[in-house]
Amino acid sequence: MGNRELPLKEKSIVFVGFMGVGKTTIGKLVAKKLYRDFIDADEEIEKEFGMPTAKIFKTFGEKTFREKEQSLIVGLSEQPLKVISLGGGAFLNENIRKACLKNCLVLFLDLSFDNWKERMGLLIDSRPVLQNKSLEQIEELYNSRQSAYSLHNSKVVTDHLNPEEVADYIVESLKLAWELHS
Numbered sequence: 001m002g003n004r005e006l007p008l009k010e011k012s013i014v015f016v017g018f019m020g021v022g023k024t025t026i027g028k029l030v031a032k033k034l035y036r037d038f039i040d041a042d043e044e045i046e047k048e049f050g051m052p053t054a055k056i057f058k059t060f061g062e063k064t065f066r067e068k069e070q071s072l073i074v075g076l077s078e079q080p081l082k083v084i085s086l087g088g089g090a091f092l093n094e095n096i097r098k099a100c101l102k103n104c105l106v107l108f109l110d111l112s113f114d115n116w117k118e119r120m121g122l123l124i125d126s127r128p129v130l131q132n133k134s135l136e137q138i139e140e141l142y143n144s145r146q147s148a149y150s151l152h153n154s155k156v157v158t159d160h161l162n163p164e165e166v167a168d169y170i171v172e173s174l175k176l177a178w179e180l181h182s
Contacts, residue, residue, distance in 0.1 A: 006103070009178045012036075012082040014100045016149055017109035018142055019088030019130070020116060020123040022163055026109060029167035031083035034174070041073050042087045053087070054126060070095055077103040089129065092148045101151065107170065108152035113142050115159050 013030065015023040024040050031038035042053055045068050049056050056065050069090050076084050077099040084104070090096050100106050120138070124130050130138060154173070158166050 006080055008105070008181045010080040012077065012079060012084055012104045013174070014077070014104045014106045015083070015085045015109055016091040016100075016106055016152060017088070018111065018116065018145060018149070019127050020119045021109045021111040022158060022166065023085040023109055025163045026158075026166050026170070027083050027085040029163055030170050033167060033171045034083070036081050036083050038083045038085070039076060040085045041069060041076070041090060042085075044072055045069060052126065054131075066093065069093070074099040088127075088145070091151075092145060097148065097151060101153070105154070105174075106152045108149045108155040109166070110149070110155050110157045112159050113139055116142065 013027075013034075013036075015027045017023055024043075027040070028038050030036075045056065045065065046052055048068065049060070051059070053065065066089075069087065070093055073084070073086060073090060073096045076082060077096075086096070086100075091100070117135070120130075129141065133141070156166060156170060161169075
């Protein structure tokens with residue numbers, strides 16, 4: 001890609017936020033509305049290893065997963081016109097964070113912990129970092145990640161909105177920003 005700075009309209013869009021906030025669901029909707037390719041970073045890693053994230057953690061360890069995650073996301077961040085959903089822990093990695101903030105538009109999907117708790121039952125089995133944790137430990141994890149998520153280009157509070165409403169809001173906001181910056 002060289003050192004050419006991409007125009008705002010061509011930059012890839014990266015979704016960050018705590019696990020289960022809707023990054024993949026909303027990301028797919030936004031990608032469809034903007035005619036872009038959608039990439040779920042965790043799904044790409046799972047395809048490469050041929051197993052779910054929980055099994056990768058168990059078989060190879062978190063370190064191996066995080067190394068693969070970093071090389072994948074840093075590479076993806078340099079590609080134009082994508083919509084990329086990151087796993088909940090990916091944005092804690094400084095190299096991933098720097099690459100995404102430099103090359104992409106980073107959108108933080110913010111869901112309050114109280115609203116997140118309602119989804120917890122759907123998530124617990126598939127998320128290795130939630131395994132064998134109490135509600136207090138999960139809330140502590142949620143709170144500890146907020147400072148990394150706070151480093152973004154835009155935040156969308158998703159409480160009381162369905163995925164379609166969030167996606168429509170994001171697309172309209174992006175189109176307005178692109179218009180203002182062109």
